[in-house]
Amino acid sequence: QKEVEQNSGPLSVPEGAIASLNCTYSDRGSQSFFWYRQYSGKSPELIMSIYSNGDKEDGRFTAQLNKASQYVSLLIRDSQPSDSATYLCAVALWGYNKLIFGAGTRLAVHP
Amino acid sequence: NAGVTQTPKFQVLKTGQSMTLQCAQDMNHNSMYWYRQDPGMGLRLIYYSASEGTTDKGEVPNGYNVSRLNKREFSLRLESAAPSQTSVYFCASSEGRADSGNTIYFGEGSWLTVV
Numbered sequence: 654q655k656e657v658e659q660n661s662g663p664l665s666v667p668e669g670a671i672a673s674l675n676c677t678y679s680d681r682g683s684q685s686f687f688w689y690r691q692y693s694g695k696s697p698e699l700i701m702s703i704y705s706n707g708d709k710e711d712g713r714f715t716a717q718l719n720k721a722s723q724y725v726s727l728l729i730r731d732s733q734p735s736d737s738a739t740y741l742c743a744v745a746l747w748g749y750n751k752l753i754f755g756a757g758t759r760l761a762v763h764p
Numbered sequence: 765n766a767g768v769t770q771t772p773k774f775q776v777l778k779t780g781q782s783m784t785l786q787c788a789q790d791m792n793h794n795s796m797y798w799y800r801q802d803p804g805m806g807l808r809l810i811y812y813s814a815s816e817g818t819t820d821k822g823e824v825p826n827g828y829n830v831s832r833l834n835k836r837e838f839s840l841r842l843e844s845a846a847p848s849q850t851s852v853y854f855c856a857s858s859e860g861r862a863d864s865g866n867t868i869y870f871g872e873g874s875w876l877t878v879v
Binding site for chain 2: 657684696699741743745746748749752753754757
């Protein structure tokens with residue numbers, strides 16, 4: 654079992670809709686959770702981080718964490734074509750100075 | 765503010781050749797990382813350095829060596845390149861430990877092809 658799993662997609666949503674991206678992780682010692690966005694041919698850039706159970710909102714983005722169920726999700730409201738990218742979920746385990754990444758979910762927002 | 769700078773951006777190597785990827789950060793970060801990214805496999809950690817003078821193996825260290833030259837610079841060396849090392853390589857840095865919630869910032873990537 655991979656440590657961090659994401660559906661590879663593509664997830665296709667119409668412009669203006671809510672895009673829901675999901676991620677599950679295997680290690681209950683996971684401490685910090687991150688969502689990165691990566692455009693084709695570019696480097697990953699941080700969108701959000703979340704450390705506690707519940708929701709965290711930043712503009713059109715909401716991260717949700719449920720440690721009991723070992724999943725973290727990212728909601729993108731009012732999706733725009735410019736949101737079309739690959740979204741990477743990353744997890745840091747307590748005691749390890751590294752991030753473990755999922756393979757990413759490709760999101761396509763069509764006009 | 766340049767952030768994390770990697771060189772070269774593109775490189776083609778022949779099997780068996782050696783090369784060094786250079787990375788420098790200007791954010792006074794303590795931790796630095798080298799990842800590789802292959803289609804469908806996400807980012808995999810090769811080596812990391814929690815602080816100047818220390819290095820540790822990541823998930824896929826075989827075939828690579830690293831040097832933390834000083835606080836700013838962290839280089840990745842391929843001693844004898846193999847086609848399996850064809851990949852995109854990302855250098856990254858963070859102010860502190862990843863498990864303390866510190867954000868990791870990535871360089872622009874180095875595209876390496878081994879023929």
